[in-house]
Amino acid sequence: MSNVKVLPLLEPALEPCCPPLNERPLTAEEAERTAVMFKALGDPVRLRLFSAVASHEGGEACVCDISDVGVSQPTVSHHLKKLKEAGLLSSERRGTWVYYRVEPTVLAAMGQLLTKAAAA
Amino acid sequence: MSNVKVLPLLEPALEPCCPPLNERPLTAEEAERTAVMFKALGDPVRLRLFSAVASHEGGEACVCDISDVGVSQPTVSHHLKKLKEAGLLSSERRGTWVYYRVEPTVLAAMGQLLTKAAAA
DNA sequence: CACCTGTATCGATAGACGTCAACATAGACA
DNA sequence: TGTCTATGTTGACGTCTATCGATACAGGTG
Numbered sequence: 001m002s003n004v005k006v007l008p009l010l011e012p013a014l015e016p017c018c019p020p021l022n023e024r025p026l027t028a029e030e031a032e033r034t035a036v037m038f039k040a041l042g043d044p045v046r047l048r049l050f051s052a053v054a055s056h057e058g059g060e061a062c063v064c065d066i067s068d069v070g071v072s073q074p075t076v077s078h079h080l081k082k083l084k085e086a087g088l089l090s091s092e093r094r095g096t097w098v099y100y101r102v103e104p105t106v107l108a109a110m111g112q113l114l115t116k117a118a119a120a
Numbered sequence: 121m122s123n124v125k126v127l128p129l130l131e132p133a134l135e136p137c138c139p140p141l142n143e144r145p146l147t148a149e150e151a152e153r154t155a156v157m158f159k160a161l162g163d164p165v166r167l168r169l170f171s172a173v174a175s176h177e178g179g180e181a182c183v184c185d186i187s188d189v190g191v192s193q194p195t196v197s198h199h200l201k202k203l204k205e206a207g208l209l210s211s212e213r214r215g216t217w218v219y220y221r222v223e224p225t226v227l228a229a230m231g232q233l234l235t236k237a238a239a240a
Numbered sequence: 241c242a243c244c245t246g247t248a249t250c251g252a253t254a255g256a257c258g259t260c261a262a263c264a265t266a267g268a269c270a
Numbered sequence: 271t272g273t274c275t276a277t278g279t280t281g282a283c284g285t286c287t288a289t290c291g292a293t294a295c296a297g298g299t300g
Contacts (some may be wrong), residue, residue: 019251020180021167021170021174021175022171022174022175022222023175024171024175024188025168025171025172025175026167026168026171027168028164028168028189028190031164031165031167031168032164034167035162035163035164035166035167036162038158038159038161038162038167038169039158039159039162039163040162041138041155041162041184042155042156042158042159042160042161042162043155043159043257043258044148044151044152044154044155045151045219045258046152046155047146047151047154047155047158048140048145048146050141051141051142051144051145051146051151052145054141054142054237055142055143055144055145059142062276063276063277064276064277066145067277069148071158071258071260071276072185072259072260072261072262073276073277074259074261074262074277074278074279074280075258075259075260076277077277077279078258078259078278078279079258081278081279093266093267093277093284095267095268096266096267096268096275096276096277097267097276097277098277098278099277099280102142102237104183104238106237107234107237107238108213108234108235108238110234111231111232111233111234111235111236111238111280112231112235113231114227114228114230114231114234115228115231115232115235116231117174117222117226117227117231118224118227118228118231119228139285163287163288165288171243182246183246183247184246184247187247188298191288191290192289192290192291193248194247194248194249194250194289194291194292195288195289196247196286197247197248197249197288198248198249198288198289199279199288200247200248201248201249213247213296213297215297215298216245216247216297216298217246217247217297218244218246218248220241225244241300242299242300243298243299243300244293244297244298244299244300245296245297245298245299246295246297246298247294247295247296247297248293248294248295248296249292249293249294249295250291250292250293250294251290251291251292251293252289252290252291253288253289253290254275254287254288254289254290255275255286255288255289256285256286256287256288257285257286257287258283258284258285259282259283259285260281260283261280261281261282261283261294262279262280262281263278263279263280263281264277264278264279264280265276265277265278265279266275266276266277266278266290266295267274267276267277268273268274268275268276269272269274269275270271270272270273270274270275
């Protein structure tokens with residue numbers, strides 16, 4: 001089950017998933033895929049976890065490095081899973097610890113959705 | 121009630137609310153404010169409405185121009201209110217119609233949160 | 241004034257979501 | 271093998287939220 005590909009926009013990988021938000025109205029399907037990513041960042045705890053990983057040395061961090069966000073350990077695990085399912089983080093086990101790292105491609109795509117829209 | 125200021129990051133207006141997501145871990149308060157904006161775009165219907173406004177001529181649109189997203193009129197109104205409360209849209213009544221327009225400052229700030237993080 | 245159209249609000253409801261305690265799993269080490 | 275630590279999963283519970291029909295409000299027109 002954890003092997004299932006749920007990354008919403010890594011399949012095309014060439015296109016940033018969707019056009020900038022001001023180019024044309026998004027289709028229902030485009031909106032569905034894109035909303036998953038924004039929703040993933042739409043929770044304060046997830047935003048802190050993501051920021052903690054992104055700002056950590058090398059753009060990756062062990063769960064033990066970032067789990068001090070005021071919620072229980074299962075909740076941290078749950079939120080990291082959500083971020084992973086949204087394609088924003090990837091994880092890798094190295095010995096005892098699990099390391100999460102940011103997916104820069106997806107991050108850049110999201111950013112361009114907004115900055116290109118803001119510029120025009 | 122509609123005059124109440126709920127825009128989460130228009131008060132500073134100088135700073136993009138928070139540092140890029142990879143500069144340092146967000147504080148709880150920063151995450152709280154920022155998550156509101158991402159959450160607003162984390163719904164497919166809202167994303168379509170926002171994209172419809174942003175891509176409309178002049179960056180603004182009447183509700184009647186964009187309300188064909190497959191949900192009832194009260195639901196459209198509800199989502200537009202959410203986007204407005206998040207600071208992403210502003211509205212103005214002109215005669216019979218209400219026009220919504222994008223708030224480019226906020227949009228750019230969100231974009232930089234992501235693009236600066238992706239670049240580094 | 242009455243009536244029509246466009247938009248917002250109210251109240252209810254079903255489903256999604258965040259959270260936790262309890263338990264399960266994976267790897268390290270003795 | 272057994273035990274300890276780190277992380278993930280399960281199940282339950284309360285709250286939030288998306289949605290709708292009904293209704294209210296605003297502005298134009300007659």
